[in-house]
Amino acid sequence: MATLVFPDHPSPVADAEAIYNACKGWGTHEKTVIGIIAHRNWTQRKLIKQAYHDQYQEDLIRRFEKELSGGLERAVYRLMLDPEDRDAVLLHVAIKQGGVPDYRVIIEQACIYCPEEFLGVRRAYQARYKRSFEEDLAQCSTADFRRLLVALVGVYRYSGSEIDAKLAQAEAEILHNAIKKKEYNHEEIVRILSTRSKAQLIATFNRYKDEHGIAITKDLKEDTGNQYLTALRMTIRAMVDPQKYYEKLVRQALTKTGADEDDLIRVIVTRAERDLRDIKDLYFKRNSVTLDQAVAKETSGHFEALLLALLGKQE
Amino acid sequence: MATLVFPDHPSPVADAEAIYNACKGWGTHEKTVIGIIAHRNWTQRKLIKQAYHDQYQEDLIRRFEKELSGGLERAVYRLMLDPEDRDAVLLHVAIKQGGVPDYRVIIEQACIYCPEEFLGVRRAYQARYKRSFEEDLAQCSTADFRRLLVALVGVYRYSGSEIDAKLAQAEAEILHNAIKKKEYNHEEIVRILSTRSKAQLIATFNRYKDEHGIAITKDLKEDTGNQYLTALRMTIRAMVDPQKYYEKLVRQALTKTGADEDDLIRVIVTRAERDLRDIKDLYFKRNSVTLDQAVAKETSGHFEALLLALLGKQE
Numbered sequence: 213m214a215t216l217v218f219p220d221h222p223s224p225v226a227d228a229e230a231i232y233n234a235c236k237g238w239g240t241h242e243k244t245v246i247g248i249i250a251h252r253n254w255t256q257r258k259l260i261k262q263a264y265h266d267q268y269q270e271d272l273i274r275r276f277e278k279e280l281s282g283g284l285e286r287a288v289y290r291l292m293l294d295p296e297d298r299d300a301v302l303l304h305v306a307i308k309q310g311g312v313p314d315y316r317v318i319i320e321q322a323c324i325y326c327p328e329e330f331l332g333v334r335r336a337y338q339a340r341y342k343r344s345f346e347e348d349l350a351q352c353s354t355a356d357f358r359r360l361l362v363a364l365v366g367v368y369r370y371s372g373s374e375i376d377a378k379l380a381q382a383e384a385e386i387l388h389n390a391i392k393k394k395e396y397n398h399e400e401i402v403r404i405l406s407t408r409s410k411a412q413l414i415a416t417f418n419r420y421k422d423e424h425g426i427a428i429t430k431d432l433k434e435d436t437g438n439q440y441l442t443a444l445r446m447t448i449r450a451m452v453d454p455q456k457y458y459e460k461l462v463r464q465a466l467t468k469t470g471a472d473e474d475d476l477i478r479v480i481v482t483r484a485e486r487d488l489r490d491i492k493d494l495y496f497k498r499n500s501v502t503l504d505q506a507v508a509k510e511t512s513g514h515f516e517a518l519l520l521a522l523l524g525k526q527e
Numbered sequence: 528m529a530t531l532v533f534p535d536h537p538s539p540v541a542d543a544e545a546i547y548n549a550c551k552g553w554g555t556h557e558k559t560v561i562g563i564i565a566h567r568n569w570t571q572r573k574l575i576k577q578a579y580h581d582q583y584q585e586d587l588i589r590r591f592e593k594e595l596s597g598g599l600e601r602a603v604y605r606l607m608l609d610p611e612d613r614d615a616v617l618l619h620v621a622i623k624q625g626g627v628p629d630y631r632v633i634i635e636q637a638c639i640y641c642p643e644e645f646l647g648v649r650r651a652y653q654a655r656y657k658r659s660f661e662e663d664l665a666q667c668s669t670a671d672f673r674r675l676l677v678a679l680v681g682v683y684r685y686s687g688s689e690i691d692a693k694l695a696q697a698e699a700e701i702l703h704n705a706i707k708k709k710e711y712n713h714e715e716i717v718r719i720l721s722t723r724s725k726a727q728l729i730a731t732f733n734r735y736k737d738e739h740g741i742a743i744t745k746d747l748k749e750d751t752g753n754q755y756l757t758a759l760r761m762t763i764r765a766m767v768d769p770q771k772y773y774e775k776l777v778r779q780a781l782t783k784t785g786a787d788e789d790d791l792i793r794v795i796v797t798r799a800e801r802d803l804r805d806i807k808d809l810y811f812k813r814n815s816v817t818l819d820q821a822v823a824k825e826t827s828g829h830f831e832a833l834l835l836a837l838l839g840k841q842e
Contacts (some may be wrong), residue, residue, distance in 0.1 A: 331646070334683050344685040347722035358714075362722075366681020368649050370659040399673075407662035407677075 213489035215524035218251050224259035227252070228267055231260070240279040242514040249291055250521035253485055257292060283473045283515040290481045299325075300337035302478065303345055307352045315361060315443045316461070317478070318349070322364040323450040324457070326371060334365075356397040356440045363406035364447065370409040380415035381423075383408070387416070388424055391431050396441055405444070410451050417452060455487055459494040466506050476507070476519070484522040492523065528804035530839035533566050539574035542567070543582055546575070555594040557829040564606055565836035568800055572607060598788045598830040605796045614640075615652035617793065618660055622667045630676060630758045631776070632793070633664070637679040638765040639772070641686060649680075671712040671755045678721035679762065685724040695730035696738075698723070702731070703739055706746050711756055720759070725766050732767060770802055774809040781821050791822070791834070799837040807838065 227248050234244035249257065264272040273292050280288055290298050299321055306314035321330055337345040350362050383404050390398035408416070420428045429445045450457045458479050465475035483491060495503040507519050542563050549559035564572065579587040588607050595603055605613050614636055621629035636645055652660040665677050698719050705713035723731070735743045744760045765772045773794050780790035798806060810818040822834050 331683065338683075338685050338687070342685070342687050342689050344683060344722060344724070346682045347685070347724075350718045350722045358718075362678070363681070366678070366683075367661045368646065368653075368659060368681075370653050370657070370662070372653070372657055374657050403665045403673075407659060407665045409659070409662075 213487065214485045215488040215492065216251075216253060216484045216522065217524055217526060218253050218256065222252065222256060224256065224263040225267065227256075227260045228264035228272075231264065231272070232268055235275055235279045242280070242284065243517070245276075245280075245288070246514060246518045246521055249288060250518050254291075254295055258294065261292065283477065283511070284513075284518055286473070287477045287481060287515065287518055290477060294336075295482075296332045296336040297340065299333040299482070300340055300345070303333065303337060304341065304348075307349055312357055312439060313349065313353050313361065315357065315439075316446060316475075318361050319364065319443065319446050319450050320457075322361075322367075323447055324454040327368045331368070357443065359397070359399075360402050360406070360440070360443060360447070363402050367406050369407075372409060373411045374409075375412050375415040377415065377419075380412065380419045383416045384419040384423060387428060388420060388431075391428070396432070396438075396444065401444070405447055405451075413448075413451055417448065455490045455494055458483060458487075458491045459498060462491065462495060462503065463499060466510050476511075480507075480519055480522050488523065528802060529800045530803040530807065531566075531568060531799045531837065532839055532841060533568050533571065537567065537571060539571065539578040540582065542571075542575045543579035543587075546579065546587070547583055550590055550594045557595070557599065558832070560591075560595075560603070561829060561833045561836060564603060565833050569606075569610055573609065576607065598792065598826070599828075599833055601788070602792045602796060602830065602833055605792060609651070610797075611647045611651040612655065614648040614797070615655055615660070618648065618652060619656060619663075622664055627672055627754060628664065628668050628676065630672065630754075631761060631790075633676050634679065634758065634761050634765050635772075637676075637682075638762055639769045642683045645680075646683070672758065674712070674714075675717050675721070675755070675758060675762070678717050682721050684722070687724060688726045689724075690726050690730040692730065692734075695727065695734045698731045699734040699738060702743060703735060703746075706743070711747070711753075711759065716759070720762055720766075728763075728766055732763065770805045770809055773798060773802075773806045774813060777806065777810060777818065778814060781825050791826075795822075795834055795837050803838065 230244055231248060234241040248260070252260065261272045264270070264275075273289065276288050276292065277285060290301075293301060302317050303321065306317040321333060325333070334345050337343075341348070346362060346365055349365060350358060353361055386400050387404060390396070390401050395401075404416070405413070417428050420431075424431070429448050432441050432445050432448075434441060446457070449460070461475055462479050465472035465479070479491070480488065492503045495506070499506065504520055504523050504525060507523065508516060511519060545559055546563060549556035563575070567575065576587045579585065579590075588604065591603050591607065592600060605617075608616060617632050618636065621632040636648060640648070649660050652658075656663070661677060661680055664680060665673060668676055701715050702719060705711070705716050710716075719731070720728070732743050735746075739746070744763050747756050747760050747763075749756060761772070764775070776790055777794050780787035780794075794806070795803065807818045810821070814821070819835055819838050819840060822838065823831055826834060
């Protein structure tokens with residue numbers, strides 16, 4: 213369930229005008245901006261952008277970039293883009309940082325979004341950057357990461373619920389044998405994780421646990437800080453239970469010194485209109501403190517206000 | 528340009544009735560069947576199927592399977608399926624033969640069809656087989672072939688016409704260095720061929736030829752009968768010039784002893800409503816004999832009549 217609280221039929225023209233007045237002259241009345249932006253769904257925000265442009269011949273996103281700063285600016289920017297375009301920007305940021313791509317963003321989209329949805333993001337990426345995401349990803353990654361990530365991005369996964377129990381058993385064994393020999397980059401691991409349907413993979417992981425008494429994610433753990441292993445575990449977790457995956461991501465983001473703003477923003481912005489309530493429930497169960505409380509503790513000012521509004525706090 | 532000759536508004540009910548009468552009782556009046564099936568576009572054939580089913584509570588494709596045989600049966604079967612479904616069947620046949628998959632069929636669809644169109648085929652594959660094509664392909668192929676084919680199938684290639692001349696130069700060198708060392712299965716070759724846009728690849732291949740005085744396809748030739756090399760060359764040829772690719776495929780099919788029926792049927796059936804006229808023109812230029820004459824020489828009977836009708840022969 214979503215957390216976003218928004219009115220049914222707000223007037224985009226009135227919203228645009230209120231935002232214009234809040235940004236006019238010296239200083240910005242952030243509270244007004246947040247009161248609108250964080251209480252509209254993306255269709256409504258799209259209409260506000262349009263109304264603002266028609267009324268003031270100015271791009272609202274650019275205006276916000278001038279008026280806002282820090283975490284608040286980044287969060288508002290992500291809120292104001294169309295979801296597919298926003299996700300394309302997130303993918304681009306993930307591979308443009310140099311070094312190993314931020315595989316979490318890629319894995320999230322490739323494994324959690326449904327095939328049709330992720331395809332929409334890949335189309336938006338092409339429209340924005342005039343290249344395919346695949347070619348940028350393949351160019352800026354290497355070796356094991358390239359093989360895993362490009363395969364995850366390329367598959368148009370079957371979404372049906374049929375499973376083949378024999379296949380699950382056979383592939384649980386293939387996985388186990390490769391893991392036992394510590395051949396984590398084995399071609400078969402990538403093949404199975406990147407091509408099988410989620411239902412089939414869950415059956416395979418269950419079989420793995422039944423046969424070997426340990427979850428495959430536990431078996432994929434070493435104390436070496438091997439990032440590729442982390443990516444494999446994330447792939448599995450994202451596929452098996454997206455909400456649990458997000459809960460862990462947020463938990464880790466909030467326990468880092470100063471909190472990892474980007475992760476926090478990403479989860480809250482991308483899930484507020486979807487399943488953020490479920491993620492909040494899981495968070496409370498796991499941490500005995502509400503996500504709102506944890507966010508309030510780690511953030512401050514207008515940025516805090518925006519995140520809490522997206523988390524469902526009523527004025 | 529297409530070769531198929533078909534009337535504007537035939538009556539599907541009248542067509543269905545004529546086919547029913549042609550198949551009734553002992554023996555089949557193949558000439559009637561061909562006269563209809565080979566002179567309707569796929570929308571019209573779809574309506575005939577529907578009308579036949581409504582009228583006689585029988586699946587027309589199954590009826591044809593009972594009534595027809597040999598090359599004629601196979602060609603009619605491919606004609607009667609919806610294009611995406613037919614292509615999904617072709618993909619399935621290509622990987623279910625055991626051993627190395629029939630990479631030609633896979634390369635054709637992955638490299639010649641536009642991304643959206645090929646995606647439609649992958650969706651049709653899932654609807655028919657309840658699995659993704661990627662998982663079947665990855666499971667039944669190995670090593671170099673798996674890496675190349677799975678990568679070609681997975682990419683949602685950028686279709687824009689922009690090119691980056693510097694990148695073309697850099698990647699022409701990467702390709703040349705790998706080929707010079709005979710590292711044909713080099714990861715970079717697969718990356719470049721499978722992710723770059725067609726426009727970019729053509730610029731890269733042109734650069735290759737300018738710099739090294741030889742076409743990349745010529746450089747990818749050895750007398751060892753290495754099938755992987757053949758697949759690489761086909762990938763390049765299919766991407767650079769689809770009609771020329773098809774012309775060569777038909778030429779080779781017709782010069783084999785007894786002609787390769789499957790290739791011949793595939794090219795004629797899948798291209799009759801598209802660019803078979805251009806392929807015919809190329810064929811004549813290259814062989815100084817018309818494709819119709821060559822087909823007539825290598826085939827016979829009703830099968831010949833069907834192929835010639837699809838090639839545009841008027842009654």
